[in-house]
Amino acid sequence: MDNQKSVWRRAFEWHEARLPIISYIDHAVGTQYPAPKNLNYFWNFGFIAGFMLMTMILTGIFLAMNYTDHTSMAFDSVEHIMRDVNYGWLIRYMHFNGASFFFIAVYIHIFRGLYYGSYKAPREVLWWIGVIILIVMMATAFMGYVLPWGQMSFWGAKVITSLFTAIPVVGDAITTLLWGGFGVDNPTLNRFFSLHYLLPFVILGLVVLHIWALHIPGSNNPLGIDAAPADKIPFHPYYTAKDAFGVGVFLLFYFAVVFYAPNALGDPVNYVKANPLVTPNSIVPEWYLLPFYAILRAIPNKLLGFIAMFGALLVLFVLPWLDTSRVRSATFRPVYRVFFWLFLLNAIMLGWCGAQHPEGLPLVLSRLGTAWYFLHMIVILPVVGWLETPKPLPVSISQSVLKPAE
Amino acid sequence: MRNILLVATAAVALAIPSVINAAEEHEVHLAKQEWSFNGVLGKFDKEQVQRGFQVYKDVCSACHSLQYLAFRNFEDLGYSEEQVKALAGQYEVTDGPNDEGEMFKRKAKASDHLPHPFPNDQAARAANGGALPPDLSLVTKAREGGPDYIYNLLLAYEEPPKGFELLPGLNYNKVFPGNQIAMAKQIQDGLVTYADGAPNDAAHVAKDVTAFLHWVAEPKLDARHSTGLRVLLYTLLFTVLAYLAKRRIWAKIEH
Ligand code: HEM
Numbered sequence: 001m002d003n004q005k006s007v008w009r010r011a012f013e014w015h016e017a018r019l020p021i022i023s024y025i026d027h028a029v030g031t032q033y034p035a036p037k038n039l040n041y042f043w044n045f046g047f048i049a050g051f052m053l054m055t056m057i058l059t060g061i062f063l064a065m066n067y068t069d070h071t072s073m074a075f076d077s078v079e080h081i082m083r084d085v086n087y088g089w090l091i092r093y094m095h096f097n098g099a100s101f102f103f104i105a106v107y108i109h110i111f112r113g114l115y116y117g118s119y120k121a122p123r124e125v126l127w128w129i130g131v132i133i134l135i136v137m138m139a140t141a142f143m144g145y146v147l148p149w150g151q152m153s154f155w156g157a158k159v160i161t162s163l164f165t166a167i168p169v170v171g172d173a174i175t176t177l178l179w180g181g182f183g184v185d186n187p188t189l190n191r192f193f194s195l196h197y198l199l200p201f202v203i204l205g206l207v208v209l210h211i212w213a214l215h216i217p218g219s220n221n222p223l224g225i226d227a228a229p230a231d232k233i234p235f236h237p238y239y240t241a242k243d244a245f246g247v248g249v250f251l252l253f254y255f256a257v258v259f260y261a262p263n264a265l266g267d268p269v270n271y272v273k274a275n276p277l278v279t280p281n282s283i284v285p286e287w288y289l290l291p292f293y294a295i296l297r298a299i300p301n302k303l304l305g306f307i308a309m310f311g312a313l314l315v316l317f318v319l320p321w322l323d324t325s326r327v328r329s330a331t332f333r334p335v336y337r338v339f340f341w342l343f344l345l346n347a348i349m350l351g352w353c354g355a356q357h358p359e360g361l362p363l364v365l366s367r368l369g370t371a372w373y374f375l376h377m378i379v380i381l382p383v384v385g386w387l388e389t390p391k392p393l394p395v396s397i398s399q400s401v402l403k404p405a406e
Numbered sequence: 407m408r409n410i411l412l413v414a415t416a417a418v419a420l421a422i423p424s425v426i427n428a429a430e431e432h433e434v435h436l437a438k439q440e441w442s443f444n445g446v447l448g449k450f451d452k453e454q455v456q457r458g459f460q461v462y463k464d465v466c467s468a469c470h471s472l473q474y475l476a477f478r479n480f481e482d483l484g485y486s487e488e489q490v491k492a493l494a495g496q497y498e499v500t501d502g503p504n505d506e507g508e509m510f511k512r513k514a515k516a517s518d519h520l521p522h523p524f525p526n527d528q529a530a531r532a533a534n535g536g537a538l539p540p541d542l543s544l545v546t547k548a549r550e551g552g553p554d555y556i557y558n559l560l561l562a563y564e565e566p567p568k569g570f571e572l573l574p575g576l577n578y579n580k581v582f583p584g585n586q587i588a589m590a591k592q593i594q595d596g597l598v599t600y601a602d603g604a605p606n607d608a609a610h611v612a613k614d615v616t617a618f619l620h621w622v623a624e625p626k627l628d629a630r631h632s633t634g635l636r637v638l639l640y641t642l643l644f645t646v647l648a649y650l651a652k653r654r655i656w657a658k659i660e661h
Contacts, residue, residue: 037659079474079544082626088627089635233659241652248645255641259634260446263547269625271548281583398660 009058020268034232035239038222038397041220041244042116043239044246045109050207051247052102055146057200059095067147074149075273078387093262099141100265103288115340117328118220121322124320126213131316133206138289140199143192145286147299152272155283157192158184163309166302171379177392183276223393223400290349290354296304297371298366299356315377322377324385327393335388339380346372434581436554439613443620446635449628450621452483457600458618461611462542463520464598469530469539469589471522475622479514482625490516497521536574537588546620553620555581560612563591 002294006015016022026032066085068077081088110130113119119127146157161184164175180187265287269280272328285293292309299305315322330337350369356362396401434476444449452519460474477494485493497522502509514521525528529539542558566585576586593615595607595658604610621627 014582076474083474083479089630093630238659239649239657241655245645245648245652247649249643251641252638255634256639259630259637262630268548268550268552271544 008060018197029240030236031234032217033235033236035219037231037233037238038221038223038237039219039242040222041242041246042108042112042222044107044243044250045112047243048247048250049102049105049109051250052098052105052265053200053203053207055098056095056102057204059091059098060197060200062091064197065097066377067193069190071274073187073188074147075214078148090258093258097258097262097265099144099256100286100288101250101257102137103141105250106137107288111133111344112357114343115330116220116222117224117323117325117330118193119320120323120328121320121382123213123220126210126217127320128209129206129213133203133210133317136199136203136206138292140196141205141286143199144197145270146189146192147196148270149189149274149278151272151274151278152267152270152283154274154276156285157188157279158282160285161188161295161305162294163302168303173252189194202308205247213358221326221397222329222331222395223308223350225397228396228398234339241366287351287355290352291350292354294354294366295370296352297354298363308374312370312373315374319381323381325388325390327390330390332393333384333388335384335389336379336381339376339384342372343376346376367395397400408630410466416505435557436551436558436581438554439557441553441617441620443627443631446631447658448631453602453604454617455483455621456618457602457604458616458621460615461598461615462599462618466542466593467520467523468616469523469534470518470542471524472543472622473522473541474519476517477514479625480538483621489514494518500647534588539589542619544623546616546623548623553616556619558617559587560616561608562592594653 012022023032028057063081065075066088067079068074072266078227083089085091113127113130142156142160146153161175163180164178165171167174167306178188178191179185180191219225241364265286284290292312295312296305296309297306325333325336327333345348345371349370350373353362353369358366441448442454443449462470477490477497480490480493481487494516497514497518497520498511499514499518500509501512504510524533527538530600549555551558559579562579562581563577564580565571570578571587572578573586576588576589578585580589593608593612597608597611598606600606604614624630
């Protein structure tokens with residue numbers, strides 16, 4: 001029988017018998033992974049986020065070949081990339097805007113999870129890994145922004161690292177360790193570059209764990225009910241085809257910015273070389289960190305502000321237990337749904353506040369927004385879960401497809 | 407389709423804060439210009455950029471450096487190798503040390519960068535009443551408002567309003583943050599005479615030099631715009647094909 005198989009087939013089987021890597025991938029995102037058949041386009045963003053991670057790693061490796069991590073040369077080396085390296089301008093604009101689009105994808109991915117209750121049992125660990133990825137991404141992007149050593153790079157690094165001095169007892173020691181000295185200087189830039197190169201690969205490892213944890217219960221779906229085997233279809237070709245389309249649409253937006261507005265998302269001040277003697281008018285981080293920056297500055301006490309900012313991220317870890325409703329999808333939770341949209345609006349408002357001077361209306365709004373953020377998490381979620389009467393759930397996905405639930 | 411719209415709206419909503427932020431910072435009204443490099447098909451007007459270089463060379467280069475600009479870059483403006491050599495030959499740069507350990511002056515080569523007007527920042531300040539004329543190689547990207555800001559700044563000199571306390575040595579400028587700038591008014595009608603006979607009133611001169619500075623700041627803009635168009639069309643084609651493939655694959659699934 002064996003000699004009827006093609007030589008490729010036999011080579012493949014020989015290899016698979018020794019290292020079944022292709023079957024492994026096939027199980028992870030191929031024909032052997034059954035996914036619910038009713039996933040909507042919000043389920044594209046996980047794939048898109050992974051795609052952007054690969055884009056960041058690839059463009060980053062080529063940037064690193066031409067970048068110099070020294071305070072006296074970093075800024076010039078970025079200009080060298082922009083002017084003299086073949087397609088350097090493209091690589092840098094893809095990397096720079098790629099960070100923003102990576103966050104756009106991940107934020108949509110997270111809010112998808114919040115809407116459809118993807119963090120609830122049995123997906124708590126999957127959710128945790130996602131929260132860790134978000135935190136590591138923020139650290140990576142923050143350190144990447146320091147690398148070109150422009151004015152905002154320097155002053156952003158100074159403001160954020162100085163926060164750690166607020167920690168009682170060990171604060172100063174931690175800050176000195178981050179700086180590699182007694183201020184933001186060359187050692188800081190060196191360690192940030194080293195970590196900025198390392199952390200994306202940590203994220204890559206976390207993504208593998210994330211997908212592993214996903215495969216234990218399988219994907220959630222817009223109805224939030226457990227999918228019967230009959231309601232599942234293989235990931236490949238169905239969702240690979242759908243994701244290819246989704247990536248295409250996403251790339252249209254991404255490329256439009258990369259080629260036609262490459263500096264729209266950046267601060268012009270970062271095209272001025274870092275100068276420790278001149279403070280910029282306002283020190284603002286990149287847009288994807290603004291909501292958390294607003295929370296930090298909403299609180300007049302440095303230590304409490306620091307705690308609130310990190311608390312806003314850490315509270316996500318206990319979200320699966322703060323939300324007391326057993327119904328996952330907001331489609332069947334009329335009250336939660338209203339609070340979900342309020343929460344999203346509140347997050348966008350906080351982002352706006354983060355970009356303003358912390359005084360007057362923006363300060364008032366960022367205080368209200370911060371209060372609402374924690375009120376939503378700690379009070380509203382459990383109480384709504386107890387009091388709300390959910391709409392009747394469909395028995396199965398097929399039933400709801402044939403006779404719409406609403 | 408409804409879902410795609412939803413997703414697109416969500417993407418835009420998430421990007422809004424930064425856009426609002428970008429738009430809000432600058433409160434002075436800037437007269438927006440029609441730049442040849444604006445838009446999807448926009449590219450530099452090479453004649454205009456060359457005229458702008460003449461303005462820079464005759465006027466601004468007395469105080470401002472362009473540290474990232476090399477003579478060889480002028481090939482992108484259509485200069486031949488000979489013309490670049492001839493241009494470089496008009497400048498002297500410091501080189502060395504030679505075998506005797508001395509620094510020496512020599513004629514610039516195509517690979518040299520334009521020489522700085524001052525040996526160091528201190529000398530530049532000393533010559534400018536304490537103010538430092540910034541390097542202009544990135545200035546159109548380094549200011550809120552971009553080229554429109556630079557253009558307006560160059561023309562916005564006027565008498566200070568009554569009661570405005572102008573510090574000695576500073577000049578009133580409507581557009582400059584704080585309204586007091588150490589640079590005196592530079593641009594006026596007939597400041598330079600162009601070889602190609604192009605109009606040389608203040609507005610045109612300011613526009614030409616700004617276009618030149620934007621070329622220095624973003625030298626790959628032409629390539630970016632034309633590559634972008636091809637990339638977007640290709641991506642669009644890919645997306646349409648992916649959509650058709652997806653429809654076909656999903657045809658039998660009830661969902
Ligand atoms: C999680 C993925 C990543 C994110 C979110 C990220 C984010 C960023 C950001 C925001 C910047 C500043 C861009 C600018 O202002 O020009 C940057 C710069 C940089 N990144 Fe990354 N990055 C990632 C992965 C990588 C990887 C894997 C490498 C190297 C292998 C890398 C190498 C660099 C270099 C050399 C720079 C400085 C050059 C420049 O500023 O353009 N990055 N990164």
